[in-house]
Amino acid sequence: MADNGPLYLGFDLSTQQLKAIVIQSDLSVVSSARVDFDQDFGAKYKIINGVIKETEGQVFAPVALWLESLDLVLKRLQDQNTPLNRIRGISGSCQQHGSVYWGREAEKLLGALNADKTLVEQLTDAFSHPYAPNWQDHSTQNECDKFEETMGTAERLAQVTGSSAHHRFTGTQIMRLRRKLPSMYEATSRISLVSSFLASLFLGTVAPMDISDVCGMNLWDIPGNNWSETLLKLASGGTQEGAAELRSKLGEVRQDGGGSMGNISSYFVSKYGFSPKCGIAPFTGDNPATILALPLRPLDAIVSLGTSTTYLMSTPIYKPDPSYHFFNHPTTPGQYMFMLCYKNGGLAREKVRDALPRPAESSDPWATFNQHALSTPPLDIRSESDRAKLGLYFDLPEIVPNIRAGTWRYECKPDGTGLQESRSGWPESTDARAIIESQALSMRLRSQKLVTTPGEGLPAQPRRVYLVGGGSLNPAIAQVMGDVLGGADGIYKLDVGGNACALGGAYKAVWAFERRDNKETFDELIGKRWKEEGAIQKVGEGYKQGVFEKYGSVLGAFEEMEERILKVARNA
Numbered sequence: 001m002a003d004n005g006p007l008y009l010g011f012d013l014s015t016q017q018l019k020a021i022v023i024q025s026d027l028s029v030v031s032s033a034r035v036d037f038d039q040d041f042g043a044k045y046k047i048i049n050g051v052i053k054e055t056e057g058q059v060f061a062p063v064a065l066w067l068e069s070l071d072l073v074l075k076r077l078q079d080q081n082t083p084l085n086r087i088r089g090i091s092g093s094c095q096q097h098g099s100v101y102w103g104r105e106a107e108k109l110l111g112a113l114n115a116d117k118t119l120v121e122q123l124t125d126a127f128s129h130p131y132a133p134n135w136q137d138h139s140t141q142n143e144c145d146k147f148e149e150t151m152g153t154a155e156r157l158a159q160v161t162g163s164s165a166h167h168r169f170t171g172t173q174i175m176r177l178r179r180k181l182p183s184m185y186e187a188t189s190r191i192s193l194v195s196s197f198l199a200s201l202f203l204g205t206v207a208p209m210d211i212s213d214v215c216g217m218n219l220w221d222i223p224g225n226n227w228s229e230t231l232l233k234l235a236s237g238g239t240q241e242g243a244a245e246l247r248s249k250l251g252e253v254r255q256d257g258g259g260s261m262g263n264i265s266s267y268f269v270s271k272y273g274f275s276p277k278c279g280i281a282p283f284t285g286d287n288p289a290t291i292l293a294l295p296l297r298p299l300d301a302i303v304s305l306g307t308s309t310t311y312l313m314s315t316p317i318y319k320p321d322p323s324y325h326f327f328n329h330p331t332t333p334g335q336y337m338f339m340l341c342y343k344n345g346g347l348a349r350e351k352v353r354d355a356l357p358r359p360a361e362s363s364d365p366w367a368t369f370n371q372h373a374l375s376t377p378p379l380d381i382r383s384e385s386d387r388a389k390l391g392l393y394f395d396l397p398e399i400v401p402n403i404r405a406g407t408w409r410y411e412c413k414p415d416g417t418g419l420q421e422s423r424s425g426w427p428e429s430t431d432a433r434a435i436i437e438s439q440a441l442s443m444r445l446r447s448q449k450l451v452t453t454p455g456e457g458l459p460a461q462p463r464r465v466y467l468v469g470g471g472s473l474n475p476a477i478a479q480v481m482g483d484v485l486g487g488a489d490g491i492y493k494l495d496v497g498g499n500a501c502a503l504g505g506a507y508k509a510v511w512a513f514e515r516r517d518n519k520e521t522f523d524e525l526i527g528k529r530w531k532e533e534g535a536i537q538k539v540g541e542g543y544k545q546g547v548f549e550k551y552g553s554v555l556g557a558f559e560e561m562e563e564r565i566l567k568v569a570r571n572a
Ligand SMILES: Nc1ncnc2c1ncn2[C@@H]1O[C@H](COP(=O)(O)OP(=O)(O)O)[C@@H](O)[C@H]1O
Pocket: 014, 015, 016, 017, 305, 306, 307, 308, 346, 347, 349, 350, 366, 468, 469, 470, 471, 472, 473, 474, 477, 498
């Protein structure tokens, strides 16, 4: 490593952990550290998988947990002798949709932090609410109905805000909390997204929201590039004054994803040795940051296998639909991020894994799951007379399709006809492949309009599929994902697969502070410095003629299965 060049720090504050990664201008990684919420603070904050679950479908995280985690992750970087004094810029990525409620003392407390004390000791009184609603929350069906009623249809709401109404979207969450906790809402001076909350700690003042992450609220009018007055009014009680008050709690939205919002707060200078000149770039959502972890080309897709599973593409075409999401691109005006998001990702796969016999204590906990996933043929069709097996494994109520928690097992002929619920079910060992197939079939179904043929004679599919997030470490998941989704050029994983969003945050910091004349685009700058070798690894063939088509034949049956279940099992 050059011993005097600038360094950049990227964070990822996601559901189950806080990660930090330090890189150089040439994008090489210098050091990284992480705090695992359950391992480090599980008992103290009574969290499971980073969150607390309550009645009515509420899911939230204690804000104090994140304050403690920030001090701890910085200490861990310091303990590795990371030269924090050389960090020129910081950015980061955070779980989307979560909201943090600041009280009237917030600015005063943020601006007067003393390095002899911890963040949690000094900032507990800065909040009007000690909890941040989490993206897994599903307590807001009433509010979702109102959002769609107010705009007329789900399609119209999606046209304006990039998404139809979603339980986890911040606008519906704010509307519910205002109804449930009016005095808390009244005592709130500002509302941050998780991304602008983390940026605020570093800035020492409440930071503006980010132009991409703001699209996860159902409040931002994407084509109009402004808050939707109609939706602000709805979320704040139906009056003009209420809308104005909410607008001021939300604050201005920063239009530029790059540049500096200001220098780092003196707390971090005194306590951890940061340079007082270190700048803070806008932080964004973890999914927008993931598409910044590598130069994405048209027809490339990213599948993020974290707590949630997401499917991401970058596109210049704004084509919203109630079954998926559009966000502004985090760095490039005129570009958009297409996203599918599933609640039933990593934890649902873990549940199937844990129903199988446990591998020996010392070996990979996924060994048995992987062995079954790889030894089961596609759709468990072993002979011509076999029927294809299709399942849905929803540990939590799903987002799209909007189906309650449950497990369903169906069968159909290999050509997709004759769909019926499986009478005898199937052994748990078959679930290992079936759950990965099911998650991938859902993504293929919903993204099919966005892909075209990547080469002559090839069916429409992504060019490359990049896997990131914790699950990308799993070779069996990579193989089955590729079988279903295709990927003419193969399936790849990022070498820092589990750290992709933190890396995207760090790349964003490099671009934010080093872009030429404030004009050079993210793709131009990162494209020149990013080297494929050492950054990604091919982990699967992707498109396999015959196999891809086999899954294509049952795609209609998969959709029909969802529709049938939806009719009887719509979320309460
Ligand atoms: N080898 C593995 N195989 C499959 N899944 C894994 C493996 N290692 C980690 N995971 C999954 O990764 C998930 C965490 O992913 P991560 O991207 O770090 O989560 P988040 O960013 O949501 O906190 C865990 O829930 C776990 O199921």
